Amino acid sequence: MTIADKLKELGYTTINESFCSKVQEWKSWHEGDVKGFHRYKIRNGSGIVRCKRYSLNMGKKVSEDWANLLMNERVEITLEGSKEQAFIDRVFEENNFRVKSNEMQEFAFALGTVAFIPRVVGMKATEKGPIPGSASGIIIDYVTVEHIWPLSWQNGVIIECAFDSIVTVDGEDYCYLQIHHKANGFYDIENRIYLYRNGNVDKEVSLSSVSGFETVPPVVHTGSEKRQFVIDRPNIANNLDYSIPLGIPVYANAIDNLKGVDVAFDSYVNEFILGKKRIMVKPAATKYIDGEPVFDPDDLSFYVLPEDISDDGAVITQIDMTLRTNEHTTGIQTQLNLLSSKCGFGETYYRFDGGNLTTATQVISENSTMFRTIKKHEIILEQAIKELCRIILQLGNIAMDARLNEDAKVTIDFDDSIIEDKTTERNNDRQDLASGIMNDWEYRMKWYNEDEMTAKKMLPRMEDMTDEEQDEVE
Template identity: 80%
Template sequence: MTIIDKLKELGFSTISAGFYGKVQEWKSWYEGDVKGFHRYRVRNGAGMVRCKRYTLNMGKKIPEDWASLLMNERVEITLDGTKEQEFIDRVLKENNFRVRSNEMQEIAFALGTVAFIPRVVGMGVTETGPVPGSATDIIIDYVTVEHIWPLSWQNGVITECAFDSIVNVNGDDYCYLQIHRKVDGLYDIENRLYTYRNHNVDTEVPLTSVQGFERVPPVVHTGSDRRQFVIDRPNIANNFDCSIPLGISIYANAIDSMKGVDIAFDSYVNEFVLGKKRVMIKPSAQQYLDGEPVFDPDDLAYYVLPEDIEDGAIIQPIDMQLRTAEHSEGIQTQLNLLSSKCGFGETYYRFNGGNITTATQVISENSTMFRTIKKHEIILESAIKELCHIILHLGNTAMGAGLNEDVEVTIDFDDSIIEDKTTERNNDRQDLAAGIMNDWEYRMKWYNEDEATAKKMLPKMEDLTDEGENEIE
């Protein structure tokens, strides 16, 4: 029984399996080995020859570049509260969020959708249920689209959802199914465990019977009307099925361009393979000198003809002219088309010396790439803020942390490729000197501080007076 069938058995309906088939197609491009394209057969006149197409693996490169532009080490998450900031920083650090969020952003752009699911661990459980305030930590599960099963949604926002994962305990495989659903306006999280054999979800087993799940309650009553999971995806419409809330790959509508790039690159590589310089020699040229052959039989530069031919020289060099310029131009054209289709504009990728390089210059605010970055940041910013609020809520309900769950969260994305930060900072310094900008406003912007902290960190007037008197002395 599949996950879809198991959910139907439990009374839930989800997205059809057909869409997940498209996800597998995008995944094959992400892995760089597409069935029927990268491995194919060609007739050479005498029979069929198996071939493997050379690839630039743009299915990996494009999502990787988008992840670097959107979720990199310069992204700052700021909360308007010292206690809340320290709590979020600790949880994110313990969950390797800086690394994993970049990886998940890459996968989101490759496969269409990912999810972040915070959950508590170490919570005490009694016969009546979990003990509030007894949890020891918060774990973030990072889930890819193959394990996300929307149950209900509105205006493209998933309100109820199931997530599955396959775990191995003492040599046995289990399917762990987590269902987030609303009951009387508040979210409940159901935890179910099934035996898993030959890719089939079988019999349900008690959570207490499997090592590692003894302290997982069958149902968690969150007491919140906010969902306890976060969905992230590229900010592009799903034109394969606009009625479902899952996203699509950034190159979902550029498959033909992906093929064009690899066909051109495959021809480029084969140009060197087939154009290798060789020397054709007649058998009569294979003479021995002092008992040793004149030509090394292991030297691939020489090809001995099967028999002497009357016409032609005994030794005939074959030196084919390489069409490298034409191939480079063809690959660049295909890259320009692919780059444009994936939101970078037409000049983002450069094919130089057999390698793919990317533009590093500052881009203008009216460019295609600038507008696309800002569009994708809308969903990403909302996802990070929602994740922070869920973590704060879990900190209060499960750990008794005493946090302000509605604290303001600010996401400062890295715009260094878009804006010249040095020039902008110098301009702000001039405004500060001219009295146009307040000193605390400058600190808020460039030191990423809230208003209270910025004003607190300013040097006191008496300190400046003491410094001036010391200089006079």
């Protein structure tokens, strides 16, 4: 049976499986190989020819560009409290979060939904709950929508959820099912493992019988009223199925535009293939003179006719078709403009120039479509990162006895360099600082991403450095 069927057998209700088939279609666009579109058949008059359509793979490009705009190396995650900051930094570094968060953002915009699931490792636990301070670390599982099964939700927020993963142990495939559900107001995490054969969930086996799962308890009572998983998705309404809490890709309503781009690009490439210069020759031209062939038989420019079919008596006829490059470039650009607009970039984000696909690099204005769309997507992403940090802090206290402030303020500073000229803004603030309009600690808070206490604490050091420089001058 399928995972959805297994969940129903366990008494849980999840999303309709028809949505899963739609996810597979979106995934094929991200991969750039859509069945029935990129591979197709045409009749040439004497038979059927199998063809492969050339593609710019804009499903991948659009998702990748949104990930780079939202979650890049310039995004700063700051926590109030040096101890809390150091703990989060260490967990993120151990889980390659800087790289994986960008990758998961791309998957979110390509497939609709992703999840981050922090879990402790090396923790001794019983059915009564985890033993405080017994864990050795925290691991973040990165999960895409194919493995996310919402069980209950309200106002689009997933309250209970199941996650599956297919693992291979000693040559045997298993389906590991982790179910986060509420019991008496507190979250329990139910762990189950099944044999997985031919894409179907088979009989359940004990966790202790599978290598690597011996210490995983069947049920963990977290004792927490807050969920221990984070859902991230684009800030776009799911018009495919309003009733479910999963998101849709940024190009979900632009499939026709993706097709339009590839049809235009395929025609562009074929224009060069079909328009290649040819020289048609009669059989008489293949005769040898003094033991040498008249032309190189390996030269692909020549095509020998089967018989003398020319009426004009010419032995050699040149075919040189005029390439319609300008028309194709215009056509591709039009399709890119439509796709760019439908995906929230505005109409001129992509440019097809000289056979190269480029993106706009100019600073965009605050009243542009792209600016508003970026800010809209940042709302959900900011909530997701803050929730992830708080779950990690909570796990650090429960499982590692880290004694952290779980209510520490979390600040996300997104990279707005494409939106505003940071250098100009910083110079303006320096002028305000020199004029006394801005306080020195306010300047540090803004440009060094410090909280007010830290910024004020750092100021005496700056004054000491200034005094030392003056002493050296004297």
